[in-house]
Amino acid sequence: MLTVGEAQARILAAVIETPREHVPLAEAFGRVLAEDVQSPRDVPPWDNSAMDGYAVVAADTSDDGVSLRINETIGAGEVGSVPVTAGTASAIMTGAPVPEGADAVVMVEWTDAAREGAVTIKGRASVGQHVRPQGGDVASGEVVLVEGQVLTPGRVGLIASLGMPTVAVRRKPVVAILSTGDEVIAPGQPLGPGQIYSSNNFALAGLVLEAGGVPRDMGNAPDDLDGLIEHLRACLDADVVMTTGGVSVGIYDFVKEAYEALGAEMDFWKVKMKPGKPLAFGRVDQGGRTVPLFGLPGNPVSCMVNFYQFVRPYLRTALGDPTPYLPMVDVIAGETFKSRPGRLRLIRVQLTIEDGAWTARSTGSQSSGVLMSMARAHGLMCVAEGSEGPDAGDAVRVQLLDSGFLSGAVARYH
Ligand code: AMP
Ligand code: MG
Numbered sequence: 001m002l003t004v005g006e007a008q009a010r011i012l013a014a015v016i017e018t019p020r021e022h023v024p025l026a027e028a029f030g031r032v033l034a035e036d037v038q039s040p041r042d043v044p045p046w047d048n049s050a051m052d053g054y055a056v057v058a059a060d061t062s063d064d065g066v067s068l069r070i071n072e073t074i075g076a077g078e079v080g081s082v083p084v085t086a087g088t089a090s091a092i093m094t095g096a097p098v099p100e101g102a103d104a105v106v107m108v109e110w111t112d113a114a115r116e117g118a119v120t121i122k123g124r125a126s127v128g129q130h131v132r133p134q135g136g137d138v139a140s141g142e143v144v145l146v147e148g149q150v151l152t153p154g155r156v157g158l159i160a161s162l163g164m165p166t167v168a169v170r171r172k173p174v175v176a177i178l179s180t181g182d183e184v185i186a187p188g189q190p191l192g193p194g195q196i197y198s199s200n201n202f203a204l205a206g207l208v209l210e211a212g213g214v215p216r217d218m219g220n221a222p223d224d225l226d227g228l229i230e231h232l233r234a235c236l237d238a239d240v241v242m243t244t245g246g247v248s249v250g251i252y253d254f255v256k257e258a259y260e261a262l263g264a265e266m267d268f269w270k271v272k273m274k275p276g277k278p279l280a281f282g283r284v285d286q287g288g289r290t291v292p293l294f295g296l297p298g299n300p301v302s303c304m305v306n307f308y309q310f311v312r313p314y315l316r317t318a319l320g321d322p323t324p325y326l327p328m329v330d331v332i333a334g335e336t337f338k339s340r341p342g343r344l345r346l347i348r349v350q351l352t353i354e355d356g357a358w359t360a361r362s363t364g365s366q367s368s369g370v371l372m373s374m375a376r377a378h379g380l381m382c383v384a385e386g387s388e389g390p391d392a393g394d395a396v397r398v399q400l401l402d403s404g405f406l407s408g409a410v411a412r413y414h
Contacts, residue, residue, distance in 0.1 A: 172319070345383040
């Protein structure tokens with residue numbers, strides 16, 4: 001059986017990056033840059049005022065104060081027409097270009113405009129004061145962002161400030177989601193004897209969105225080989241196919257056979273982890289295009305944990321993200337966690353601050369079907385294959401599923 005690391009390495013080696021596309025900036029948030037962004041211009045494009053005030057020649061001012069004749073008023077969006085010379089000043093608004101001759105701006109609070117057509121500058125100004133220099137933020141030709149960076153709001157704003165209306169990103173991979181099982185029905189329908197509602201289609205759709213893909217819900221396939229094959233065929237025009245259920249050793253577990261019947265080359269079937277030991281990974285040729293197939297387990301938590309360890313890294317890599325894994329933090333175990341070694345264990349935990357340190361505590365039953373403990377989880381605590389698990393107070397490593405636990409009801413700045 002492969003370790004989680006070995007399985008991840010095989011999956012990443014099989015990644016097919018999606019093609020580049022150019023999207024309007026308004027749609028760029030959260031996407032991954034598919035090329036470096038080089039500035040075509042200086043930002044700001046010219047020296048401009050950082051304050052409402054007066055553009056002056058710094059050498060003209062003194063500690064004792066000086067009265068200067070006002071040439072004109074330059075608003076943002078206007079360009080001054082009169083050079084500033086000794087004995088004169090131009091009124092200037094924030095963002096307006098600094099007029100020729102001036103080398104400093106004195107903020108309005110340091111002036112006195114009591115006399116018509118003249119202003120008193122009350123103190124000494126230094127050269128460059130309150131002037132935002134041309135190219136001071138970004139110089140023309142500078143590489144401001146690099147391929148693989150995620151487009152945060154600040155980065156999208158930066159690209160807009162360069163005057164670029166579109167940006168190159170990788171196309172979002174379309175991920176087909178097919179659940180399997182004669183017992184599985186969609187929410188909204190009455191529950192018959194022996195039936196359960198599918199949670200996997202919905203949890204996985206959210207996970208795909210979170211990972212930057214486009215989920216395509218292909219419904220549910222019955223537990224018979226022909227029906228399964230037929231449903232799978234309908235999935236093959238997606239970039240990635242994910243099924244849930246039917247990958248263990250039950251009499252009705254046909255997923256492996258169905259994949260093979262489609263001509264798929266299977267890579268592995270199991271990984272050394274808990275929850276989520278059954279995991280089928282293979283590839284099928286679809287008219288010259290290779291489609292990866294992920295057979296995730298049916299148990300709702302196993303299915304999600306498997307997605308996080310294997311499908312998410314695949315999708316992030318396909319998008320060009322060089323950091324495809326979930327972030328990890330080192331925290332303290334708030335209680336003793338013991339279990340049988342032999343597989344990597346991923347334990348659903350909540351993170352809170354106890355005695356000044358981030359501390360992990362179990363969210364409840366760790367059974368692979370219990371979604372309640374997944375719904376409460378902030379992260380997955382990793383217990384290595386060879387370890388029995390930490391004692392209370394030991395250092396542990398937690399994979400973060402969500403940063404929501406960091407947010408507070410009230411903003412606090414100190
Ligand atoms: P399987 O891997 O098909 O043996 O399924 C394992 C367990 O997961 C069984 O209890 C199934 O009823 C349950 N299960 C399978 N598919 C789903 C689904 N889509 N949503 C919720 N539970 C499921
Ligand atoms: Mg099943």
